[in-house]
Amino acid sequence: MRGFLVSSIGVTCAAALALPLTPPAVATTARPVPATEAATAARPAPLAGTPDTTMAGRRAAEPYAPGSTQSLPLELLTRNRAVPTAPDAHEQGVTRRPVRHFSLLGVVWDDPEAELHGRVQVRTRAADTGTWSGWQDVETHNADHAADRGTPESTSGRVRGATAPLWVGDSDGVELRVRSQPEKAEAASAHHGTGIRNLAAAPPLPYGLRLELVDPGDDAPPHGASADGPRTADLAETSAAAGASAAAEASAAAETSLVNADLAPLDATEIPALDSAETEQEFLALNAGELTEQQQARPYVGPRPRIVTRRGWGANEGLRERGFRYTKKVKAAFVHHTASGNNYRCSQVPSLIRSIYRYHVKSMGWRDIGYNFVIDKCGKIYEGRAGGVARPVLGAHTLGFNNNSMGIAVLGSYGAKKPSSAAVKAIARLTAWKLGLYGMNPRGKTYLKSAGSNLHRKGKKVRLNVISGHRDGFRTSCPGRKLYGKLGSARSNAARYQGR
Numbered sequence: 001m002r003g004f005l006v007s008s009i010g011v012t013c014a015a016a017l018a019l020p021l022t023p024p025a026v027a028t029t030a031r032p033v034p035a036t037e038a039a040t041a042a043r044p045a046p047l048a049g050t051p052d053t054t055m056a057g058r059r060a061a062e063p064y065a066p067g068s069t070q071s072l073p074l075e076l077l078t079r080n081r082a083v084p085t086a087p088d089a090h091e092q093g094v095t096r097r098p099v100r101h102f103s104l105l106g107v108v109w110d111d112p113e114a115e116l117h118g119r120v121q122v123r124t125r126a127a128d129t130g131t132w133s134g135w136q137d138v139e140t141h142n143a144d145h146a147a148d149r150g151t152p153e154s155t156s157g158r159v160r161g162a163t164a165p166l167w168v169g170d171s172d173g174v175e176l177r178v179r180s181q182p183e184k185a186e187a188a189s190a191h192h193g194t195g196i197r198n199l200a201a202a203p204p205l206p207y208g209l210r211l212e213l214v215d216p217g218d219d220a221p222p223h224g225a226s227a228d229g230p231r232t233a234d235l236a237e238t239s240a241a242a243g244a245s246a247a248a249e250a251s252a253a254a255e256t257s258l259v260n261a262d263l264a265p266l267d268a269t270e271i272p273a274l275d276s277a278e279t280e281q282e283f284l285a286l287n288a289g290e291l292t293e294q295q296q297a298r299p300y301v302g303p304r305p306r307i308v309t310r311r312g313w314g315a316n317e318g319l320r321e322r323g324f325r326y327t328k329k330v331k332a333a334f335v336h337h338t339a340s341g342n343n344y345r346c347s348q349v350p351s352l353i354r355s356i357y358r359y360h361v362k363s364m365g366w367r368d369i370g371y372n373f374v375i376d377k378c379g380k381i382y383e384g385r386a387g388g389v390a391r392p393v394l395g396a397h398t399l400g401f402n403n404n405s406m407g408i409a410v411l412g413s414y415g416a417k418k419p420s421s422a423a424v425k426a427i428a429r430l431t432a433w434k435l436g437l438y439g440m441n442p443r444g445k446t447y448l449k450s451a452g453s454n455l456h457r458k459g460k461k462v463r464l465n466v467i468s469g470h471r472d473g474f475r476t477s478c479p480g481r482k483l484y485g486k487l488g489s490a491r492s493n494a495a496r497y498q499g500r
Contacts, residue, residue: 067215067216067217067218067316067354067358068100068214068215068217069212069213069214069215069358069359069362069363070099070100070102070212070213070215071210071211071212071213071363072094072099072174072210072211072212072213073209073210074092074093074094074107074176074178074209074210074211075092075093075094075095076091076092077091077092077093077095077177090118090179090180090202090204090205091177091178091179091180092177092178092205092209093175093176093177093178094174094175094176094211095175096123096173096174096175097173097174097175098125098172098173099172099173099174099213100172100213100215101127101170101171101172101215102168102171102172102174102213102214102215103167103168103169103170103171103214103215103216103351103352103355104165104166104167104168104213104214104216104340104352104355104356104359105122105124105138105165105166105168105174105211105212105213105214106138106162106163106164106165106166106211106212106214106359106363107120107138107162107163107176107178107209107210107211107212108160108161108162108163108208108209108210108212108363108364109160109161109162109205109206109207109208109209109210110160110161110206110207110208111160111161111206111207111208112143112146112154112159112160112161112365113143113161114161114206114207115141115143115161115206116140116161116163116178116205116206117140117180117181117182117202117203118140118178118179118180118181118202118205119137119140119178119179119181120137120138120140120163120176120177120178121135121136121137121138121176121177121178122135122136122138122166122168122174122175122176122177123135123136123174123175123176124136124168124171124173124174124175125171125172125173125174126169126170126171127170127171127172128170132173133168136166136168136341138163138164138166139163139164139166139339139413140163140164141164141476141477143161143399144398144399144453144454144470144474144475144476144478145164145336145370145396145397145398145399145470145478146159146370146396146399147159147366147370147396147399147402148399148400148401148402148403148451148452149399149451149452150451151402152325153325153366153367153396156365156367158365159364159365159366160208160363160364160365161206162359162363162364164338164339164340165214165338165340165355165356165359166340166341167340167341167343167344167352167355168341168343169343169344169348174211174213176211178205178209180202180203180204180205181202182201182202182203212359212362212363214355214358214359214362214363215355216350216351216352216354216355216358217314217316217354218314245318248318249316249317249318252317252318252320252322253267253311253317254266255317255322255323255386256310256311256315256317256386257309257311259324259386259387259388259391260309260383260388260389260390262282262286262390263282263304263389263390264309267311268309268311268312269308269309269311269312270306270307270308270309270312271304271306271307271309271383271389272306273303273304273305273306274303274304275303276302276303276499278303278304279301279302279303279304279433280299280301282304283299283301283436283437284296284299295439298499299436300436300439300441300498300499300500301432301433301436301437301498302429302431302432302433302436302494302497302498302499303429303432303433303497304433305381305426305429305430305433306380306381307373307381307382307383307389307430308350308380308381308382308383309383309389310383310386312350312382312383313349313350313353313354313382313383314350314354315353315354315357315386316354316358317386319357319358319361319362320357320361320367320368320369320386321367321368324386324387324388324391324393325367325387325393325394326387326391326392326393326394327392327393327394327402327403327404327405328392328403328404329392329404329438330392330404330405330406330434330435330437330438330440331404331405331438331440331446331447331448331466332401332404332405332406332440332446332448332464332465332466332467332468333405333406333407333408333431333434333435333466333467333468334397334398334401334405334406334407334408334468334469334470334472334473335408335410335427335467335468335469335470335479335483335484335487335490336371336397336398336407336408336409336410336470336478336479337409337410337411337412337413337414337419337478337479337480337483338356338374338409338410338411338412338413339413339478339480340352340356340411340412340413341412341413342377342412342413342417344376344377344411344412346376346377346378346380349376349378349380349382349411352411353369353374353382353411356369356374357369360396366396367396368385368386368396369384369385370384370385370395370396370397370407371384371385371395371397371407371408371409372384372385372393372395372397372406372407372408373389373406373407373408373409373430373434374408374409374410374411375408375409375410375411375423375426375427375430376410376411376423377410377411377412377419377420377422377423378420378422378423379420379422379423379425379426380426381426381429381430384407384409389434390434390437392404392406392438393406395407397409397470398470398473398474399451399452399453399473399474400450400451400452400453400455400456400458400473400474401448401450401451401453401462401464401473401474402451403448403449403451404448405448406434408427408430408431410423410427410479410483413480414479414480414481414482414483414484415477415480415481415482416480416481416482417480417482418482418486419482419483419486424486424489424490425493427467427487427490427494428442428489428490428491428493428494428497429494429497431467431490431494432493432494432495432496432497432498433497435466435467435494436498440466441466441495441498441500442466442467442490442491442494442495442498443466443491443492443494443495443500444465444466445463445464445465445466446463446464446465446466447461447462447463447464448461448462448464448473449461449462450462450473453473453474453475454474454475455473455474455475456473465487465491466491467487467490467491467494468487469483469484469487471484
């Protein structure tokens with residue numbers, strides 16, 4: 001794969017020469033809540049019949065701010081509001097209130113090593129109808145999707161603990177409750193056989209809980225404007241900040257596009273599909289002089305699928321950390337589900353990915369979206385973490401096994417719901433191509449060295465399927481029982497696409 005890597009170095013240098021010398025923003029080591037992401041004033045929902053309950057009144061009270069994050073601190077709740085009692089430290093939340101428009105939410109806390117043992121439930125108000133949803137559960141166990149411990153990304157000082165994100169669609173009201181629960185509802189009595197059962201004590205909730213409400217914004221920020229720029233500052237300061245932000249974003253966008261220049265024109269919104277012959281021809285040209293006679297005769301690379309680029313789904317390149325980080329090669333693919341719910345239309349997917357991207361970067365403190373690729377239920381494939389779709393980009397998807405692997409996330413929750421046949425086929429097509437670039441057989445086995453997980457100790461060489469589920473590297477329910485059960489089919493079809 002030296003052809004791809006040399007090309008990456010070349011285009012990066014070209015980007016440095018071609019772009020204006022705008023210094024990247026310096027990342028802070030803590031996460032104060034910016035004024036532009038601060039919560040709207042906390043207040044109870046207006047009573048029915050008051051002016052604020054009208055759509056026009058709500059929009060006037062809560063101005064729309066595309067491409068933003070509202071961060072609401074959780075407060076102590078009482079168990080029974082009808083009977084005044086002392087607040088329960090094991091129950092926190094956000095009382096029902098109107099907020100600015102948002103489409104995705106999650107809960108974050110200060111310590112990324114702390115776990116939230118409990119139940120997180122949320123209700124939201126649809127912006128178009130004003131109707132409140134029923135209570136929905138938010139997936140709390142999300143620490144297994146992360147950069148490996150000890151890496152620059154995990155030790156940046158910006159990383160926070162977080163739930164999985166939940167997609168709720170365009171909403172303008174929210175209510176949240178978080179209740180601590182023991183890992184096991186009942187603990188066995190120390191006096192076995194006495195018939196006495198001791199309830200396990202509920203652990204404390206993590207410190208610094210906040211509800212993050214994410215608005216994905218438009219497909220692309222207005223020309224010369226920053227989606228995160230201050231809206232109440234002095235006009236001159238605002239113009240200067242917006243100009244600097246726009247220049248930095250343009251530079252980052254060019255950098256992102258250049259690393260795919262071997263596969264598509266600059267600023268392309270998609271990388272086109274190729275047939276088998278075209279893919280093999282491209283593969284041989286990019287790796288000339290580095291392949292054995294057997295590899296030249298039978299490359300075993302599946303046809304390249306159509307891939308929507310970051311520009312295609314409207315990524316604001318000014319959000320992520322500048323530059324790219326790579327691993328040595330791609331020996332395995334880990335399949336995930338986003339656990340963000342299945343209530344989305346395929347036409348909404350660009351907004352959904354932008355929301356997850358913003359949540360990963362702004363709320364969780366990662367350098368970029370964690371997954372290398374994203375697949376929707378209609379079978380469309382999207383570029384994830386920046387660095388080039390053909391290159392071994394280091395992701396933050398499978399704690400302990402991000403090196404020499406790639407992460408593929410299927411949008412949705414697949415514990416009880418079957419994934420679509422289109423999504424499973426897309427997994428097979430993508431892995432047949434990407435794993436084929438690195439000489440891997442999708443039906444085969446490989447060894448990866450663990451960087452430490454709750455399933456495999458650090459330093460252990462673990463034998464894994466070349467196409468594995470997240471749960472193979474970490475004790476987790478991801479990618480959901482129903483999706484995990486389809487990986488055998490994906491392996492067989494991927495190998496067939498490679499001509500094996």
